[in-house]
Amino acid sequence: MINRHTALKIRKTHRYLGLFLGIQFLFWTISGLYFSWTDIDDIHGDHFKNMEYQPKAFNDLISPSQLSISEGISTIELRDINNSPYYWINKAQLYNAIDGTLKTNITKKEALYIAKLNMKSGLEVESIEQINETGKHHEYREKLLPAYVISYKSDEALKAYVSINDGKFQTVRHRSWRWFDFLWMTHTMDYEGRDNFNTIVLRAFSLLGLITVLSGFLLWFTSSPSAKKVTKRLKK
Numbered sequence: 023m024i025n026r027h028t029a030l031k032i033r034k035t036h037r038y039l040g041l042f043l044g045i046q047f048l049f050w051t052i053s054g055l056y057f058s059w060t061d062i063d064d065i066h067g068d069h070f071k072n073m074e075y076q077p078k079a080f081n082d083l084i085s086p087s088q089l090s091i092s093e094g095i096s097t098i099e100l101r102d103i104n105n106s107p108y109y110w111i112n113k114a115q116l117y118n119a120i121d122g123t124l125k126t127n128i129t130k131k132e133a134l135y136i137a138k139l140n141m142k143s144g145l146e147v148e149s150i151e152q153i154n155e156t157g158k159h160h161e162y163r164e165k166l167l168p169a170y171v172i173s174y175k176s177d178e179a180l181k182a183y184v185s186i187n188d189g190k191f192q193t194v195r196h197r198s199w200r201w202f203d204f205l206w207m208t209h210t211m212d213y214e215g216r217d218n219f220n221t222i223v224l225r226a227f228s229l230l231g232l233i234t235v236l237s238g239f240l241l242w243f244t245s246s247p248s249a250k251k252v253t254k255r256l257k258k
Contacts, residue, residue: 043234046211046227053205065202067194070142070180080107083119091115102139103189104132110188126187133170133184140191141182146175152186158215161195161203 063069077100086095086109093112100119101108107119116125128136130150137147154168162169166185169192174180178196185192207216211224 040234043227043230046208047231049205049208053209056202056205057209060198060202065199067180067196067199070145070178070194070196072140072142075139078102078105080119083107084122086111089117089122099188101189102136103128104135108189110190113188116188127168128170128184128186128189130170132189133186134172136184136189136191137172137182141174141194145180148173148175159207161200162193163215164217165192166190 080100080102086098089095089109089111091111096112098112099110101110101116103125108125109117109119111117116127117123118125130152134147134150150170150172152168153162153171156162156167161181162171162183165183166187168186170184170186172182172184174182176196178198179200180194180196182194183192184190203216207213210216210219210221211227212218212221213223214221
């Protein structure tokens with residue numbers, strides 16, 4: 023049986039580990055509850071999107087082979103920009119699909135047109151601005167830049183993003199998503215970029231959490247009268 027001095031050390035270790043890890047355990051619990059009680063489609067902003075939108079069909083398009091692209095074509099997508107068809111080729115260049123002219127970027131007016139197609143009707147635009155760079159914690163991180171951010175008059179601080187180079191509707195952001203994103207950061211403990219599950223901090227806290235739980239079991243074993251009785255019987 024473990025002596026009194028060792029038992030006191032285990033108790034002290036368990037107590038201080040609990041204090042040290044308690045706040046993070048609380049964040050893990052709160053974020054886990056939030057994730058389990060929210061609808062992921064709502065977090066993605068589907069209730070703000072025009073989920074019935076179908077891309078428009080165009081006629082009389084030129085063949086992509088007629089375009090002057092020296093490196094050839096590896097990927098191609100069709101875009102509807104202000105009611106005109108455009109080819110997005112090799113994830114780099116935008117060409118008019120009627121006359122073949124190169125388009126370097128889209129305008130604010132065209133971005134509003136694209137957003138209107140993809141967003142629910144009845145939303146009122148408050149402002150539109152261009153962003154050229156984002157930080158690791160920005161809500162539009164790791165997506166195509168530059169982009170137009172379109173803000174709507176809404177209690178949800180609703181925003182839609184349209185990339186400028188390819189004229190594609192990128193994503194929707196709103197208050198519930200931002201709460202989700204913040205809690206996701208506390209859950210993954212990636213305080214630099216939010217999405218990395220392999221951080222040293224997370225590994226260290228997970229290991230310390232395991233030690234805390236095991237020390238709790240050991241503490242119970244050393245202080246439980248029933249465990250003491252069983253141990254004495256085994257020694258006989």
